[in-house]
Every structure is written in C-alpha cells, then in structure tokens.
Amino acid sequence: MKTDDLVAMLATGVVRAPRRAATRRIALALAVSLPVSVAIMMLGYGVRRDLLQVMFWPMFWVKLLFPACIAVAGLVMLQRLARPGVPMRQSWIGAVLPVVLVWVLAAVAWFGAPADARMHLLMGQTWRSCIESIGLIALPVFVAALVALRSLATTRPAWAGAAAGALAGGAGATVYALHCPELAAPFLAVWYVGGIAVPVVAGAAIGWRLLRW
Numbered sequence: 001m002k003t004d005d006l007v008a009m010l011a012t013g014v015v016r017a018p019r020r021a022a023t024r025r026i027a028l029a030l031a032v033s034l035p036v037s038v039a040i041m042m043l044g045y046g047v048r049r050d051l052l053q054v055m056f057w058p059m060f061w062v063k064l065l066f067p068a069c070i071a072v073a074g075l076v077m078l079q080r081l082a083r084p085g086v087p088m089r090q091s092w093i094g095a096v097l098p099v100v101l102v103w104v105l106a107a108v109a110w111f112g113a114p115a116d117a118r119m120h121l122l123m124g125q126t127w128r129s130c131i132e133s134i135g136l137i138a139l140p141v142f143v144a145a146l147v148a149l150r151s152l153a154t155t156r157p158a159w160a161g162a163a164a165g166a167l168a169g170g171a172g173a174t175v176y177a178l179h180c181p182e183l184a185a186p187f188l189a190v191w192y193v194g195g196i197a198v199p200v201v202a203g204a205a206i207g208w209r210l211l212r213w
Helices: 003-012 021-044 058-081 093-112 115-123 127-150 157-176 185-210
Strands: none
Touching (some): 058 093, 058 157, 058 185, 093 185
C-alpha cells in the first residue's frame, strides 16, 4: 500500500473515543479486583477480633486513612495519565502528603518514647510479614490497573505504572489494616510505607516496558 493511501485510510477511519472511557475502564478494573483483595485478606488473614474496640482509637484511623488517601491519589493520577495530553498537575501531592504526615507522627512518637521502647514501636510483632502481606493483597488491583492501562493511551508509561502501583499499594495497605494489630506510627512509617512503595517501584519498572506504544 502506498503511503498516501495509508494516510487517507487512517484519516477517514478516525473514530472519536467515547467520553470518560478511561474512567470507566479503570473503575471496572477496581470494581473487579478490590473484592478479590478483600477476599485474600478475609480468607488468608482474617479481620482482627477487636475491630469494634479499636475503631474508637485515633491511631487506627490514621492507619486506615493514610493508605486510603494514597490509593485515591493514585486513582486520580491514573485517570490523568491514561489519557494522552492530560497534565498530571499537582495530583502527586495527594500521594506524598499522607506519607509526610505519618513520618511526622512517627518522629514525634519515636523521640517522645523511652529509649528502650523505641525498637518495639518500630518493629512491632509483624514486621517480617507486613510488606509481603500488603504486596499480596495489593496484587489483584495492581494487575487489573495495568490491564486497564494496556487498553488505553498513556504517553508516560513509567509514571502511569507508578500511579497504578500507588493505587494498588494504598488499597492493599488499607485492606490489610483491617487485620494488622500494629498501631504505632514508627511501624506504619517504615513497614506500611515500604509495602506501598514496592508496587509503586514495580509499576514504574513494568509500565516503562509494558505500556509503551
């Protein structure tokens, strides 16, 4: 086929993309994958028995809400990055700010605690399994978000993959928080942030290869 004929065929075959196509596909991916993450937590870990009691403790809500805010910020970034030419603007701040706030809380708790109690605040009882557990619970959302991105038209694949990781990591940590017995801010600042960071880094690395046109 001649180049001029190919150009003419492509020009006449242009079809306008449906409005909010990216939002719908990402929402569908989240609607399918998030219940799977919840099922993994329920079947593999279980909800903590004293959940009704700890719901009245402020640090429980810190543990629940700071990864949830990261997940929401990741969703906003993902919706922007999934569409070519749409600027990310300052949406990344929504993912960074909760981390900064929990680090501030961790510093206050660390320096306000007796020296012999600090390591327990940092390590807790579940530090060996925290990052792995968050990653496992986040995996369905992570895979679904990348599959949705593959059908869209991102022009910044590494950033889009990182946003998918932020969405998945934040969602995974939020779901895992319903099981996790830890409430100390230093623990959250290291192990929860680490658990969220793993899919972010993996998403950037995978997205750079998988999501390129």
